Amino acid sequence: MEKYVPEKDERAPSAADTTALPTSSNERTPSMILEDLSDSGRPATEEEIKTLRHVTDQIPLRVWLVAIIAAAERFTYWSTQVTWQNYIQYRPDDEIPGILGLGQATAVTVNNAFNVVVYLLPLIIGPIADGKLGRYRTLQICTAFYLAGTCILLGCSTTPAVEAGAALPGFVVALCLTSIGLGGVQTVTTPLIADQYDETVAKIAYRKNGERVVIDRDMTIHYVYSIYYWMANAASLGMILTSLLEKYISFWGAYTLTTGVLLLSVFILWFGKPYFVLCAPSGTVIPRAFRVLWIATTSKFKLDAALPEKQLECGHEVPWDARFVKDIGSGLMAVKVCLAWPILRLCVGITSSNSIAQAGQMQTGGVPNDLLMASNAIALVLIGLVVENGLYPFLEKHRIPFREMARIATGLFFMAVSMAYGMIVQALIYKAPPCYNFPLECQGSDGRIITEPNHINVLVQLPLYILVAVSEVFAFVTGSAYAYKKAPPNMKSVLQSFYASMSGVGYLLAVALGPASKNPGLVVLWGSVTGVMGLTAMDNGQTRKDPVWHGPFAHDVPNSISAFMSQYSALSLIRGLTSRTCTYELKGVNFAYLPLARPHAVENSQPSQKALSPGLSDPASDNVHDRPSGTLDIPEGYISTGNYIPNHNIVPTSALR
Known part of the structure; x- marks a missing residue:
């Protein structure tokens, strides 16, 4: 994504200057013209917004500070959770060392159940953050819970604690505290980072070559969320370090590192408060929002039935204005986008748990079986850079529209492809000796259990993580930015909490599939998820009322909630990109x-x-x-x-x- 970097003392050129730059050595050069710029930074007119190229603004330092907080949280989350599959599944004396020895199905179920709690808690924390405590105060409290959980996990993973039988109860307590902390941190950091960019008006700016451009808030917000996800995924590469520490030292060594990194968030939250843009709690709007929706539902799904003038005609006086009703409609647009998230997160849950166990069934060449998952984070960072700084500017330059709904549909499509590839990999494992359909579990001729993995190289799994990364770049980054843009100012955390809760539903589905995560039925499991994701990608619950493209006839808020029921195919969106x-x-x-x-x-x-x-x-x-x-x-x-x-x-x- 191309950013505008303002030059010192920029002023606007005259009309003649903008139409044709001087070519003679006696005429004024572009650099001389730039010295005379006068209207840089003024609000753009409607005509200028329509005709001039749009660019992103400079990113304030406070945005980077919130991104660092989010990165420290993601480092701790991924670097800790990547070890849990082995921690729960295996015993200390197994071929792959663990702690609890509860088996693969239990490990998968616990991992997904933890994510269910983490992603459903925002439904409670979001309204509290918006209405009572404020986002910053909520972030401080939840980070304290998170830190307490990681400290307990570190303590119960030491050798004396394991030998004393404290590993399991300590792990349960750590999960509870960590889930509360994570649920709150991810609820408020997502809107908080966008709050830090407080420019609300499109402004005129001049590039170094004299081109006049418009600084676009929506593009800048999208770029802010790209930074958020880049840093979060770059930080998740810490799982490489914790995987190695787990293998060559022990689990307590890995958790010492994650605890230390989380302390960085505490430091920034403690000393960085004066640098942040803080939004005061505005009081809860949830009761009013539910009342508006109830009126709309009982009025044949007509949202405008809740307008004050309509209610006054019926003899009812309501404590909201027309703007509040419009905000609710705008919020519903963001909610609508989240309807595909349960299936999307189901696939992410399958990838983050079953793929680790899948790698353990293959020949790793001495590399930890949970290390290859770091390729997903590497791919996310690299693909994100290419998409933001290459693909999107290219499409913008050539006037090829590729807006929010098309990006999300593309993400869903790539997720379906990734699940199909995971199914193929599992089928290849089952066709390889020595244990075929029961890797690491079959009996040899002497009656002993063969612990040797099947003869297939773990690198065949690599495209799975890359395909998932492509999906996340298009779907999750765009979804977060879209939800923030559509959410009313006093419901940012509430909308993000709903966004997160849809992910929780996806992980709940993964929990339901947990008992099926065992040999020889893993091909069927991957295949079933592939089919569901494919259907979701082909018939995503979006509407034409919320346009894929920008234009003069685009309406942000439809006149009826029933408009949300009109659906279009994600594949038709992709075909639309080629027709332009x-x-x-x-x-x-x-x-x-x-x-x-x-x-x-x-x-x-x-x-x-x-x-x-x-x-x-x-x-x-x-x-x-x-x-x-x-x-x-x-x-x-x-x-x-x-x-x-x-x-x-x-x-x-x-x-x-």
Whole structure:
């Protein structure tokens, strides 16, 4: 993603300067023009927003501080949890050393149950953060819980504690404290990092070559979340260190490192408060929000039935205004995006637990079986950099739309592919000797259990982690930014908590599948998850009312909740990227226009009344057929191939060349 870096003493060039830069040595050079810039930093006009290229702003230091806090938390989380599969599954004297010796199915179930609690607790913590304590205070308290849990886990993993039988009860207590801490930290850090960028108005800026651009808040927020995920995933590479410490020292050595890194968050939270933008708690809005939704539900799912003027007509006075109802509608748009998250997180849960056990069934060449999972974090960092600094700027430069819904749909598609690959790897394991369908469990000719892994190299698992990384780059980064953008100001943590809770549902599904995580049924398990993820990717619960593309007919809030039920295929979104046709729906009527040309007006023909969708006769609306003749303005950068016709997609000019 290209960022704008302001130059010192920049002022705006004259109109002549912007149209043609001087070429003669006696004329003013671009660097001389830049010295005379005068309107850099002023609010952009609507025309400038439509016509000029958009870029991201500089990132404030306080954003990086929150990112460091999040990175320390993610380092501790991943570096600790990556050891738990072995910690729970194996005994100290097994071929792969562990602590508790409870078996693979139990280990998978415990891991996923922990994630269920972590991702469902935000439903409680989110409203408290927004309405009572504030996000910063909530973050301080939850970090203290998290630190206490990691300290107890460190203590119960030492040799004297294990020999005294304190490992299991200590582990349970550590899980409880850690889950509370993690649930709160991830609830508030996600909105808190976006709070640190407090510019709300699009502004004019000038690049070094004299190009006038618009600093775009939405693009900057997306870039902030990209930084958040880059640093979080870079920090998760700490699992390499803890895997090695687990193998060559012991579990207590690994947990000493994670505890020390978490202390960095405590240090920043203790001394960094004056540097942060803090949002005061605004009082809980949950009761009012539920009341608005109840009114809408009992009014045939009409959200505008909850408007104050509508309620006044019915003789009811309500304690909210029209803006609050619109905010609820906007929040519902963010909720809608999260409906695919349970299946997405189910796949992540399968990857983070079953894939470690799967690696243990293959030949690792002396490398810890949980170390290869670090390739997922490496791929996330590298792919994230390529996508943000290569793919997105390329698409923006060539006017190829690839907005939020298309990105999420792409992420779902890659997750389905990754699960299919995991199934293939498991099938290859079952076809390899010496134990075939029962790796590490079969009996030899002498009656002893063969502990040798099947003869297949663990590197065949590598593409699985890369495919999952591609999915996460497109789905999770975009989902977080979209949820923050759509959430009302006093419900940021609440919306993020719902976002997290959908992930909790996914991990709950993984818990239900835990008993199936055993040989010889693992191929069926991977295959079932592949099928469900594939169906989710093909029929993702999004709506055309929340447009994939930006444009003049885009409406952020539909007039009815029932609009959320209209669904479109993720595959159709991907096909739409190749056609480069931007399609809009305005109250049931589809329009399309193409990015390419300067703005102009086209004649609007009289559509046949038979072609109109029912319920489109509102005289106050902006529908084309409410104005049987006249013109429509086509926005900057788009061209029409003819009259706007209801339910008709205009063919892109690229297809006519």
